[in-house]
């Protein structure tokens with residue numbers, strides 16, 4: 001099965017995975033893609049997404065534990081690689097009340113010296 005089998009043609013992050021919308025990529029492998037947020041809250045603000053279209057954390061089950069583990073560990077590694085030394089935040093927003101705007105699962109990882117714009 002290819003990583004694009006579950007793409008949603010109306011999803012902005014699926015379009016980024018497919019290269020139809022440009023992004024500032026920081027990491028890519030078969031399963032994951034990481035890129036800079038277009039509207040950063042912090043000096044360093046990246047998004048880590050599964051290439052497979054999963055709408056949100058509301059659709060996650062035990063079987064996805066390895067995927068989520070890889071996403072969180074990649075966040076830590078990328079903060080180091082991007083020169084963040086003073087700490088960082090991992091954040092996932094879920095659903096309307098969770099403040100989710102893009103319905104393709106994404107992990108925000110934010111760091112760099114404060115003050116930040118938000119968060």
Ligand code: 5GP
Pocket residue numbers: 012021023024035036037038039040047092093099100101102103
């Ligand atoms: P949410 O509120 O869903 O957790 O966060 C969505 C995030 O995606 C926001 O921080 C927003 O700035 C970012 N975003 C939305 N559209 C794009 C885009 O086309 N490119 C990039 N790089 N980030 C985007």
Ligand code: ZN
Pocket residue numbers: 007008011012013014015052053054103104
């Ligand atoms: Zn998608």
